[in-house]
Amino acid sequence: MALFYLITIGKVVVVFTVFMVIVAYLSFIERRMVARFQTRIGPNRVGPAGLLQIVADAIKLITKEEVFPADANHTLFLLAPLLSLIPALLIMAVIPFGDKLTLFGKSVDLIISDLNVGILFVFAVTSLGIYGVVMAGWSSNSKYSLLGALRSSAQMISYEVSYGLSIMGVLMMAGTFNLMEIVRSQASFFEWFIFKQPIGFLIFSVCGIAETNRAPFDLPEAESELVAGYHTEYSSMKFGMFFMAEYAHMLNVSAIVTTLFLGGWQGPLLPPVVWFLIKVSIFLIAYIWLRATLPRFRYDQLMNFGWKFLLPLSLLNIFVTGLFMYL
C-alpha cells in the first residue's frame, strides 16, 4: 500500500512538472510562431533565442502591484482565478500517456488514475471551469468584466452540448468510458478514430477551441469591444493564473484529442510517451496556426454556428454511427 502511494505521488510530481513546463513554454512558442506568421521576429532577447523570456515574464507578473477594484467582492475575486486554474490542472489525472511500464519488476500504469469513467470525469471537470470565469466577471464589479463573463458562459454552455455529443460516436465504437481502453482499441494506424469518426473529430476540435475561448472564438476577450473580457480588472499573478488556465486548457484539449482520435500513445519504434507528446504538439501547433490565420467570429454567427450547424451535425453523426454499427 505504501508503495502504491509512493508511485502515485511520483507520477503526480512528474506529470505536473512536465505539464507546467509545457504550459509555460506554450505561451513563448505561441509568441514566436505568431510573430513568424506576421513577418516579425518575436521575443528573442532574454537568454539564448529568447528561451528565458518566460522567466522574465513570471518575475514581472509576480512583482506587479495587486489591484482590487472598488466595491469588488473580495472573496470571490480571489477565488475566481483559482477556480479556473485548478480544474484545468485536474484533467491531466485521467489522461493515459503510455502503456504499462515495468520498473524493478513492478508494472506501473502510465496514467495517474485509471478511472472507468475517465472521459466523463474530463467533461465534469471542464464544465466546472466556467465558474472561475463567471465569478471573475461578477465579482469585479465592472461592466466590461460582466459582459465578458456573460458572453463566455453563454459560449461555453452552447458549445459544451456539441462537445459532449461529438465524442458519442467514439464511445459507441469503443464501447467504454475508460480512456486507457479507448487508446487500446486504436491499435493500428487505420483503426484510429480520426478515420472512423472524421466528422466527430472535426466537431470535437472546433468545440474544443470554442471551449477554451481561443481565436477565432475569442469573443469573451475581444479587445476592441470589451477591453480584456472577464479578467479586465485582474493584475499581477491573479491575471497570470487566468493566463495559465487558458494554456492549460489548450494542452488538455490537445491531449484529449490525441487520446480519443489520434491513437493516444500508440506508434511504432519510439517509446509511447514520445509519441504522445509528438501528437499533442502537432495539435497545439495547429491551434496556434488557427489563431494567426482566422479572424474573429461575430457573436450571432458564433451562436448560429453552434446551435444550428454543429448540434444537428453531431446528432446526425451519432445516428449514422449507430446505423452502421447495427448493420
Place this chain on the structure above:
Amino acid sequence: MTLAIFLALATVSVISAILVISQKNSVISALYLVVTLASQAVLYFLLGATFIGVLQIIVYAGAIMVLFLFVIMLLNLKRDEFGPDKKKGQRVLAFLLTLFLAIEILAALKIGLSGGQAVTGVSAKLSIGSPVEVARSLFIDYLYPFEIVSILLLVAILGVIVLVKKRF
C-alpha cells in the same frame, strides 16, 4: 480515512446547504448550492458509484447551476428584490412543513438503524453504479417508463417555448 473524508464532506455539504437559504445575495446563494452539489458528488465517489458521482457534477454542478447563475447575472437582481416574501400565514405553513419533514427524516433514520429493508428494487441495482448497470436498468428493465419520461420532458420544453415566445 474514508470516514474522515465522509465527515468532512458531509459537514461542508450541510453547512453550505444552510448558507444557500440564509444568504441575501442570490449569486452567492447559487454558488453555495454548487458547493453542496459538488460535495455530494464526492460522497457518491466514496460509495464507489463513480458514474453517478460524475453525472451529478456534469448535470447539476456543471450544466444546471451554470444556467442558474447565467440567468441571475443576466437579470441582475437588486439586493432588496430578494427580501423576505410577506405573504400571510407563510411562516406558520413553513414551520408545519419543516416539522413534517423532520418527522419523516427521523422515521427513515429509525428504519435504517433498526436494519429494515430500506433499499430495494431500483436503488439496490443502482448501488453498484457502473455505467453498464445503469444502462441495463434504463434501456432494458425500465425502458418503457424511461421513454415515457423523455416524452414528458419534450412536452415540457415545447410548453416553455410556447409560453415564452409570443410571436411565431
